[in-house]
Amino acid sequence: MxxxxxxxxxxxxxxxxxxxxxxxxxxxxxxxxxxxxxxxxxxxxxxxxxxxxxxxxxxVPPEPPSALMQEAVAVERAAHEAPGTAEERIAIMAEARRRIFEIADRAPADEAASIRGLTRVLEHIEENLRDPYWPFDGPRGTGGH
Structure with missing residues (x-):
């Protein structure tokens, strides 16, 4: 086997x-x-x-997320789902990362790193908005791919 x-x-x-x-x-x-x-x-x-x-x-069931983690996840999710132009979304991502770091600063040391880790996805989205990995003209059926 x-x-x-x-x-x-x-x-x-x-x-x-x-x-x-x-x-x-x-x-x-x-x-x-x-x-x-x-x-x-x-x-x-x-x-x-x-x-x-x-x-x-x-x-053993996992510990439920803390109030601070829930707050940070809500900020990350809202930024991820935010509509707008590339420039508007870049500003939204930057503001969300700043807010998440503020939340992490209020968290105990053992939780702060996990909260800060939520910003990585936002950084990648922002990088792709600044310098797209591949061109995208819009959803299918509207002149896109």
Whole structure:
């Protein structure tokens, strides 16, 4: 068995655990351990065993985002969805990045980096607005591609 096949089984087990909770962990671990002997190499078996060890962690629901993260995501989403010309959207992206950094400055250190990370998508959009990766004349049917 290729490690990629084991990976597929692991992902299915992970989704089941996330859906059903801690009660699904033991069965998932057992079924994946039965596949270990079918793997092609000791290294593949080592990697697979480490994946099995992670299964209990998938039963724990993730922490809900903080109020500051929710605020920053709302700013990022609004900027991403904003209409306008390229120049108007560049200004919107820059303002959104500034606002997100202000939010990050109010956040605890362990959360601030994640909040600042939201600006990366906006930077890429702004870069593409300034210097398009490919020409775009508009939506299909209006003279575009």
């Amino acid at each position: 290729h490690l990629s096949e084991f990976n597929n089984a692991h992902h299915a087990a992970k989704r089941r655990i996330q859906r059903e909770g801690v009660g699904a962990v033991a069965l998932a671990e057992q079924s994946l351990r039965e596949l270990l002997g079918q793997l092609e190499s000791d290294e593949d078996r080592r990697v697979a065993a480490n994946l099995i060890k992670r299964l209990p962690g998938y039963a």
